[in-house]
Structure formats: C-alpha cells, structure tokens
Amino acid sequence: xxxxxxxxxxxxxxxxxxxxxxxxxxxxxxxxxxxxxxxxxxxxxxxxxxxxxxxxxxxxxxxxxxxxxxxxxxxxxxxxxxxxxxxxxxxxxxxxxxxxxxxxxxxxxxxxxxxxxxxxxxxxxxxxxxxxxxxxxxxxxxxxxxxxxxxxxxxxxxxxxxxxxxxxxxxxxxxxxxxxxxxxxxxxxxxxxxxxxxxxxxxxxxxxxxxxxxxxxxxxxxxxxxxxxxxxxxxxxxxxxxxxxxxxxxxxxxxxxxxxxxxxxxxxxxxxxxxxxxxxxxxxxxxxxxxxxxxxxxxxxxxxxxxxxxxxxxxxxxxxxxxxxxxxxxxxxxxxxxxxxxxxxxxxxxxxxxxxxxxxxxxxxxxxxxxxxxxxxxxxxxxxxxxxxxxxxxxxxxxxxxxxxxxxxxxxxxxxxxxxxxxxxxxxxxxxxxxxxxxxxxxxxxxxxxxxxxxxxxxxxxxxxxxxxxxxxxxxxxxxxxxxxxxxxxxxxxxxxxxxxxxxxxxxxxxxxxxxxxxxxxxxxxxxxxxxxxxxxxxxxxxxxxxxxxxxxxxxxxxxxxxxxxxxxxxxxxxxxxxxxxxxxxxxxxxxxxxxxxxxxxxxxxx
Ligand code: M6R
Numbered sequence: 001x002x003x004x005x006x007x008x009x010x011x012x013x014x015x016x017x018x019x020x021x022x023x024x025x026x027x028x029x030x031x032x033x034x035x036x037x038x039x040x041x042x043x044x045x046x047x048x049x050x051x052x053x054x055x056x057x058x059x060x061x062x063x064x065x066x067x068x069x070x071x072x073x074x075x076x077x078x079x080x081x082x083x084x085x086x087x088x089x090x091x092x093x094x095x096x097x098x099x100x101x102x103x104x105x106x107x108x109x110x111x112x113x114x115x116x117x118x119x120x121x122x123x124x125x126x127x128x129x130x131x132x133x134x135x136x137x138x139x140x141x142x143x144x145x146x147x148x149x150x151x152x153x154x155x156x157x158x159x160x161x162x163x164x165x166x167x168x169x170x171x172x173x174x175x176x177x178x179x180x181x182x183x184x185x186x187x188x189x190x191x192x193x194x195x196x197x198x199x200x201x202x203x204x205x206x207x208x209x210x211x212x213x214x215x216x217x218x219x220x221x222x223x224x225x226x227x228x229x230x231x232x233x234x235x236x237x238x239x240x241x242x243x244x245x246x247x248x249x250x251x252x253x254x255x256x257x258x259x260x261x262x263x264x265x266x267x268x269x270x271x272x273x274x275x276x277x278x279x280x281x282x283x284x285x286x287x288x289x290x291x292x293x294x295x296x297x298x299x300x301x302x303x304x305x306x307x308x309x310x311x312x313x314x315x316x317x318x319x320x321x322x323x324x325x326x327x328x329x330x331x332x333x334x335x336x337x338x339x340x341x342x343x344x345x346x347x348x349x350x351x352x353x354x355x356x357x358x359x360x361x362x363x364x365x366x367x368x369x370x371x372x373x374x375x376x377x378x379x380x381x382x383x384x385x386x387x388x389x390x391x392x393x394x395x396x397x398x399x400x401x402x403x404x405x406x407x408x409x410x411x412x413x414x415x416x417x418x419x420x421x422x423x424x425x426x427x428x429x430x431x432x433x434x435x436x437x438x439x440x441x442x443x444x445x446x447x448x449x450x451x452x453x454x455x456x457x458x459x460x461x462x463x464x465x466x467x468x469x470x471x472x473x474x475x476x477x478x479x480x481x482x483x484x485x486x487x488x489x490x491x492x493x494x495x496x497x498x499x500x501x502x503x504x505x506x507x508x509x510x511x512x513x514x515x516x517x518x519x520x521x522x523x524x525x526x527x528x529x530x531x532x533x534x535x536x537x538x539x540x541x542x543x544x545x546x547x548x549x550x551x552x553x554x555x556x557x558x559x560x561x562x563x564x565x566x567x568x569x570x571x572x573x574x575x576x577x578x579x580x581x582x583x584x585x586x587x588x589x590x591x592x593x594x595x596x597x598x599x600x601x602x603x604x605x606x607x
Contacts, residue, residue: 013080014080015197016204018076019176020191020224023074025068027076028045029045031203042056042092043064044106047075075176082375088375096134103142105166108166108185109163109166110133110276111133111136111137112161118136121136126139140156145170149168152170164180166181175223178221179197180218180219187201187211219231258595259395260584264580271405271440272440274389275436278412285412295321295341297325297343298342298354303351307324308324308479316569317569331353341367342358368384373389375388391404395595403480407572435567446574447581449562457588467493467508469495469497470528473568474524474571478495478496478516480572482495498517506538516543517545521550561578
C-alpha cells in the first residue's frame with residue numbers, strides 16, 4: 001500500500017520527564033505503562049549519564065522493556081506513541097537526538113511548517129534520521145544551544161507553527177528538564193527533591209498528587225528542587241500547585257466516570273486534531289483527481305452511519321453518485337456496472353467484514369481508500385490509500401469521537417472532491433472550510449449543555465422501545481442515535497426515516513413509546529413537523545432535537561434538546577453529540593456497564 005503524507009506526525013501520545021534522586025528508568029517505564037492508554041504503537045526512553053542513553057522500539061511498551069538494560073541516571077524522558085499519521089516504526093519512535101547526540105526530545109502534537117524548517121536545517125548541515133515532523137525541533141534546539149537549554153528551546157519554538165507538548169534534556173545541563181506546551185496537554189508534578197512533567201496525571205500519581213497545569217505558549221524549567229514557568233516571551237509566571245484527589249483509575253479516565261463520557265468530552269479537541277494541517281490543503285486526497293464514475297462507501301455499525309452521512313456530503317457537495325453499504329452485505333453483492341472509488345470506513349481497521357469487503361473491492365479491480373483511526377491496522381495494508389481520523393485511542397465500546405472524526409474526514413474529502421470535480425467554487429469551499437473550523441466550538445457548546453440532556457434522559461430511561469426519526473441528513477443521524485442508545489442502555493431503539501413511519505412502524509407506537517425527532521431546519525422541516533403531529537396524535541411522548549434559534553419547536557413536542565444553530569450541512573455533528581450524551585445518561589440511570597456492554601466487543605474480528 002501507499003502511505004500518504006507519511007511525514008506528518010500528529011499523534012496523541014504519552015510523554016514523561018523526571019528529574020530527582022531516584023533512578024530515572026524506574027520512574028519512566030511504569031509512568032509510560034500508565035500512559036499506554038494514550039497510545040501504544042512504539043515507545044522510547046532517554047536517560048542522561050556520561051552520554052544520553054537512548055532506547056526505542058516499535059510496538060507496545062513490553063517490547064521496549066524486553067531489550068532495555070539497567071540504566072544509570074537520575075534524569076530522563078520517555079514517550080509512548082499513538083501515531084495518527086505516519087508509520088509506526090522504530091525510526092519514527094521518540095525520543096529524538098540531535099546530530100551531536102547531546103539533546104534528546106519527546107513531542108506530542110504537529111509541527112505544521114516542519115518541511116521548510118527541515119530543508120533549511122539540512123542546508124545548514126543537520127542530518128535527519130526519521131520521517132517525522134518532530135525531528136526538526138531537536139535540530140532547531142541544537143542550532144540555538146549556547147549553554148542555556150531554556151533559551152535554546154525558546155528560540156526554537158519561535159520558529160515553529162503548530163501544536164506541541166515537548167520535553168527536552170541536554171548533556172550540557174545534567175540536572176535540568178525543559179518542557180513547553182501549545183495546544184497539547186502537559187502537566188508538572190511537584191515532588192520532594194524530585195519533579196515530573198507528563199502529558200497526563202496517571203503517569204505521576206503514584207509519586208505525587210501536587211500538580212501544576214501548564215498553559216499554552218508556556219515553558220517550564222525543572223530541576224529536582226525547583227520549577228520555573230515562563231511565557232514564550234520570557235515573562236515569569238507564578239502558579240501554585242493544585243492537589244489531585246483522584247484514584248489511579250479515575251485519573252486514567254481523566255476524572256470521568258466512564259471512558260465513554262471522557263471520549264464524548266474529548267470531541268472538540270479530537271475534531272481539531274482531525275482538521276490540523278488539512279484545511280488549507282489536504283494532499284492526502286490527491287487520489288480524487290483520478291477517474292471514477294461513482295463512490296461506494298463500505299463499513300459496519302457506527303462507521304456505516306458515518307458512510308450514510310458521507311453519501312449526502314459527496315452527492316451534495318461534489319455531485320458524485322454515492323452509495324453506502326454494510327460490509328457484510330457488500331461481499332455478497334454483484335459487481336458494480338460502473339467504475340467506483342471504494343471508501344472503507346473503520347475505526348479499528350480490524351473489523352473482519354470490512355477487511356473482507358476491502359479484499360473483495362480490490363479483487364473487483366476498484367481503487368480503495370481506508371478512513372481509519374488506527375495507524376498500521378490491518379486495513380491499511382489492504383487498500384491503496386489511507387486517511388487517518390486522528391481521534392486518539394477509543395476505549396469505550398460505543399463509538400463516539402471516532403464517529404465524529406470520521407464525519408470530519410468525510411467533510412474534508414467532500415470539499416476536495418468538489419474542488420477536483422469543479423462542482424464547488426473556491427468561495428464555496430472557503431465558506432465550508434470556515435464552517436469546519438468552527439466545529440470544535442459548536443461541539444463544546446453541546447457539551448456545555450449536558451445537564452439539560454441529563455434531565456431528558458431521566459424522563460425516558462424506563463421506556464422499553466424508543467424511536468428516532470429523521471429526514472435527509474437527519475435520517476442517518478437518527479440511525480446512529482438509536483444504535484448508541486440500544487447498545488449501551490439495552491432499550492430497544494430504532495432509527496427510521498420520518499416519512500416511513502406511516503408505512504408500518506406507527507402500529508407500534510403507544511403512550512409508552514417515546515419518539516425522538518431530529519428537526520434539522522432544511523427543506524424537510526415542515527414535513528418533520530407533520531410527522532411529529534402524527535406521532536403526538538397516537539399519544540407517544542415526543543422529544544425534538546433542534547436548533548436553539550428554533551423557539552417555536554417547543555410548541556410541537558413535549559420537550560426539546562437544543563443544540564447550537566449551525567449550517568444544515570453540519571447538523572449531524574452537534575446533534576450526534578447530543579444523542580451520545582442522551583444515550584450515556586439513559587444507560588447511567590439504568591446502571592448499565594457503559595464501557596463494556598454485554599455481548600459486544602470493541603473490534604469485531606469475526607465474520
Ligand atoms: O472498528 P469499526 O469502525 O470497523 O467498527 C465497526 C462497528 O463494529 C462499530 O462501529 C460498532 O457498531 C460500535 N460499537 C458502535 O458504537
């Protein structure tokens with residue numbers, strides 16, 4: 001297969017730094033273990049002694065542990081990587097060293113202008129050993145280092161654009177760690193005669209519960225008995241530590257009761273990661289310039305629902321006839337009459353039916369693209385091209401942030417397809433891209449309204465059956481809302497096109513059957529109001545999910561879940577997030593095992 005744009009390295013990794021009196025290795029490896037839930041496709045460690053001792057390995061941490069000798073040294077850094085773009089191989093694993101092997105650095109984020117920086121640095125004689133964006137940072141620090149590591153880091157960061165959490169050590173400053181953050185998480189742990197820096201609290205919780213949260217564009221310099229924080233411009237900042245009273249398990253869930261809830265709340269930053277570096281130009285979609293007559297999207301479960309929404313986007317924005325099919329059905333279908341481009345969507349990249357469909361599509365001679373979250377997963381080896389969604393590890397069985405980031409990837413593909421097919425003017429594309437940029441903000445405002453959704457959940461949590469109805473782009477959104485609810489709350493739920501109710505399902509409605517209507521304010525809106533009327537006439541409790549500007553909506557239903565008013569094209573994003581929360585709170589009211597529903601597995605590797 002062809003890896004596209006493998007040089008980028010956006011990732012959701014775990015990083016740790018230690019300075020103190022203890023053996024650094026004995027702190028760093030267990031800390032990385034605690035961070036493995038953030039990523040596990042490669043890991044590495046660097047500890048200062050007479051020289052920088054560096055070890056890294058592809059695969060889970062245990063692979064690194066197997067080859068790791070006893071390391072002497074009380075200061076070091078470690079990294080566990082979750083590549084969301086780029087091959088998970090040893091040479092791309094962190095830490096990275098500079099040319100003279102005096103500086104070691106770990107990074108979480110993306111350096112957007114790394115290409116031009118790399119070219120300049122290479123002209124100046126720096127030798128690169130990896131395909132990552134990260135490596136420019138360590139060479140920039142080497143370039144600016146004149147005996148003061150903090151100064152060198154500050155100068156280097158002024159040259160870079162993008163997001164980062166970095167931790168750096170240097171042989172010339174054997175007691176010091178320098179860390180910096182911008183848009184990627186980083187915390188400082190305050191110990192007795194020792195200090196820590198990490199991407200997350202679980203990494204340090206067994207050593208200290210005193211934490212300082214770093215803010216964007218800040219640099220911290222740590223020795224065993226001091227922590228100094230400055231802004232990127234050098235202004236010193238005083239910030240007190242805060243005590244964390246979480247258990248280790250709570251800390252891994254970021255303080256949330258379930259991984260699912262944590263993952264729902266991560267969605268604004270997950271969307272941001274999916275978009276990073278792709279709004280201006282997504283060279284990963286160059287394949288769209290080849291000839292094809294139609295698009296076929298193939299996937300299972302939630303990923304299939306993303307595909308159904310993708311159909312609307314591709315047809316509406318790019319005017320390309322598109323079908324969405326379930327993987328398990330595609331494999332037994334007849335070959336297409338035209339020449340389709342086949343897009344396979346899979347969070348895990350391991351779903352047996354989708355892998356089988358990918359093989360079948362290849363066998364039929366079609367060009368295949370995978371949209372997946374897991375770098376190096378099986379599907380990436382089956383297809384011609386890959387687009388990564390960069391959601392980060394998803395642990396809850398119910399797909400949440402992986403779904404929303406799949407949608408974001410599909411919007412980006414649709415825009416590029418529209419431009420390639422010239423169905424979209426430059427101005428229209430710009431307008432849609434502006435909409436995409438605002439999505440993290442819209443997602444956040446749904447989350448800010450979680451309490452209101454919790455109240456609605458209390459009203460419906462005893463129902464035996466619930467219907468979700470939608471029209472147009474609201475229909476697959478209804479299907480996904482129903483799937484989320486049924487899989488974690490065990491309430492029978494069905495998603496239906498609102499216009500189809502009267503052709504059968506209306507017979508099932510009683511006063512005990514709540515109906516949730518997706519009320520997108522597009523050309524189908526009036527018809528949806530009529531459908532709500534039909535339902536209400538049967539005495540069923542009615543709930544609408546609609547735009548906050550739609551004051552009148554509450555006149556037609558018993559209750560409304562309001563989401564921010566957004567362009568109809570983007571409606572599935574805030575509405576799906578609201579429905580994820582609804583499913584979550586209903587399941588919680590019913591005391592269900594939310595992260596591990598009965599009979600289900602996170603990735604279904606049997607056909
Ligand atoms: O890893 P995949 O995206 O291929 O998984 C497909 C489905 O198994 C998955 O979306 C499933 O439906 C989820 N549990 C739904 O929340």
